[in-house]
């Protein structure tokens with residue numbers, strides 16, 4: 001494949017040190033420390049209102065920090081204007097000029113900055129090739145699909161040769177199918193340009209598939225930073241465990257019981273080895289991912305967990321069963337291939353204790 005002519009040239013790392021942001025008396029970001037390597041793809045995830053956009057805007061310089069420092073490359077840009085930071089940002093609403101052609105929209109920023117016409121045309125043409133927009137350069141935004149419009153917005157950012165690309169939920173206005181397509185496009189773009197990308201989303205599938213590194217935010221604080229697989233396999237707490245993964249991890253309130261057992265309602269499961277087992281009677285929460293159940297014979301154990309099937313979602317390669325445990329807790333499990341679990345069916349349920357997660361009452365992971 002031919003290498004694209006559009007190139008960021010110098011991907012820059014980003015470092016955030018002790019960043020705080022308040023709007024009036026309301027603190028929305030607290031002590032954010034983060035190191036992003038040059039060329040890395042970092043995704044900020046978290047529930048609505050947790051501060052993702054604000055953090056991105058602090059990096060862009062669209063908001064002033066309350067305290068702390070922002071470095072891009074080795075340079076402290078905390079006091080710099082957005083236009084002097086070597087960044088380009090793509091927003092959820094792409095805000096194209098309706099009366100301008102695709103080419104004019106993409107070149108607008110360069111024209112405003114006084115670039116020569118021929119150079120603008122070259123850059124626009126290069127960006128259009130990367131984004132597969134070459135055939136659409138003369139169209140108006142109104143004549144494009146949502147995905148094509150979002151590509152124009154990305155093109156408008158690419159022509160500026162940024163060191164760091166910032167995206168704030170760029171795909172959330174697209175329908176499901178287009179989102180998947182654009183997700184792959186953005187991955188390809190990242191690979192081809194080799195540029196640092198920081199991407200905000202509340203869609204954890206997007207986060208898992210795009211990121212080298214995910215930053216999970218909650219209420220203005222970093223909960224955990226790690227590669228997608230680290231967060232999935234090794235979450236620090238119940239919040240991260242529940243946020244990463246789809247369908248989500250199952251959580252069962254439980255109590256440490258006698259004889260190395262854990263009580264889940266009136267069911268019992270064998271406790272896995274614990275370095276510091278909580279005292280008998282301590283309330284804990286069990287976390288089990290849908291793929292970590294086993295179904296079938298429990299040797300007539302009267303205390304076995306059971307699963308009452310409510311409905312099954314057949315997805316071709318896999319199926320998910322939704323239902324409740326015998327003691328009424330909502331439960332989702334991935335059904336083994338070929339196993340039919342009809343609605344109303346009750347089956348003994350075992351937990352593969354190698355993967356059993358245990359959380360303390362404060363949500364911190366014990367195991």
Ligand SMILES: Nc1ncnc2c1ncn2[C@@H]1O[C@H](COP(=O)(O)OP(=O)(O)OP(=O)(O)O)[C@@H](O)[C@H]1O
Pocket residue numbers: 023028046047048049050051052053054055202
């Ligand atoms: N200009 C502002 N003035 C006052 N409060 C603000 C301002 N901008 C954001 N906030 C508040 O800061 C918090 C974080 O907002 P932010 O937009 O960063 O959240 P978010 O994680 O991007 O959410 P979403 O997923 O809904 O986009 C929210 O409580 C919001 O109400």
Ligand SMILES: [Mg+2]
Pocket residue numbers: 052053054
């Ligand atoms: Mg936001």
